[in-house]
Amino acid sequence: MRGRNLGTGLGGYRLTDAVTTTDTPADALEPYRTRVREARLTRSEDLIYNNSHEHAAVLIEELFLCADREVGVLCHDLNRPVYGSAGVIAAARSFMSRPGAQLSIISDDQLDDDHPLLTAINELTAEGASVRRIVKPDEFGFVGFNFMVADQCAYLFESDASEPYATACFNAPDLAAKMYDIVNVMFGVAPETAVTQEEMVA
Numbered sequence: 001m002r003g004r005n006l007g008t009g010l011g012g013y014r015l016t017d018a019v020t021t022t023d024t025p026a027d028a029l030e031p032y033r034t035r036v037r038e039a040r041l042t043r044s045e046d047l048i049y050n051n052s053h054e055h056a057a058v059l060i061e062e063l064f065l066c067a068d069r070e071v072g073v074l075c076h077d078l079n080r081p082v083y084g085s086a087g088v089i090a091a092a093r094s095f096m097s098r099p100g101a102q103l104s105i106i107s108d109d110q111l112d113d114d115h116p117l118l119t120a121i122n123e124l125t126a127e128g129a130s131v132r133r134i135v136k137p138d139e140f141g142f143v144g145f146n147f148m149v150a151d152q153c154a155y156l157f158e159s160d161a162s163e164p165y166a167t168a169c170f171n172a173p174d175l176a177a178k179m180y181d182i183v184n185v186m187f188g189v190a191p192e193t194a195v196t197q198e199e200m201v202a
Helices: 026-042 053-066 086-096 116-123 173-187 197-201
Strands: 048-050 070-075 102-107 130-135 146-150 154-158 166-169
Touching (some): 026 053, 053 146
Antiparallel strands (some): 146 154, 154 166
């Protein structure tokens, strides 16, 4: 089964207007934050675009807030300006305070134990909640994209991990489930035939 092209349109989901600044002034961020929050609260199928660290932090914060059970992250090294921002840390702590919550992190490089996000959530983890993290297994070779997925429903996807451009959606269960399949495959939980990189980008 071939998946939809995450990098070019995500199979017919409606497109919202893109915000195209690469560095977002503080006074320009609030309308973007409002739009993202509304998308989360209404479970909108619209795509939201990001091409700055500030936008990425807003999206990741709202993804943590929309998740009840599971968050999966495939990344290079948990970019500190984004994942270490105050809003993301507060949202992650809120998520990890939920009993049974699980945060799964797969990184290209070993993460520092003093990373601000890891330090913060380790200080506040509910009973039954857990954080699992691994370095991406060598057998998967080069994976050119990054993503974050929440409850197999909402996601943030960077089709080119070397560029600061991404799309997000708060109501795309088919695509989000494929991303979480990748998380589980890399942790050895799901069968390796569940999804392939080619299916994600084809």
